[in-house]
Amino acid sequence: MSARPSASSTFGRALRTVGSAMFGVRGSKRHEEDAAALSPVALVAVALVCVVVFVLGLITLASMIVGA
Numbered sequence: 458m459s460a461r462p463s464a465s466s467t468f469g470r471a472l473r474t475v476g477s478a479m480f481g482v483r484g485s486k487r488h489e490e491d492a493a494a495l496s497p498v499a500l501v502a503v504a505l506v507c508v509v510v511f512v513l514g515l516i517t518l519a520s521m522i523v524g525a
Contacts, residue, residue, distance in 0.1 A: 471495055471503040479507065 474491045477483050 467495065467499060468503070471499045472507075474500060475504045475507050478504075479511075 470491065474495060477487075
């Protein structure tokens with residue numbers, strides 16, 4: 458019987474992976490571990506959510522600075 462990681466554990470790991478990739482700080486050891494453990498679909502889904510949140514944050518910040 459193999460122990461499957463929980464959904465929240467997988468989401469957290471995918472979020473950490475995408476976040477470190479966005480900032481460009483990844484170790485090769487951790488990259489190899491994540492590549493073996495995470496599915497590409499989970500990574501793409503988390504990356505899309507992060508990009509949308511980032512863009513909306515930039516739009517909000519620009520609106521607050523301009524005062525529109």
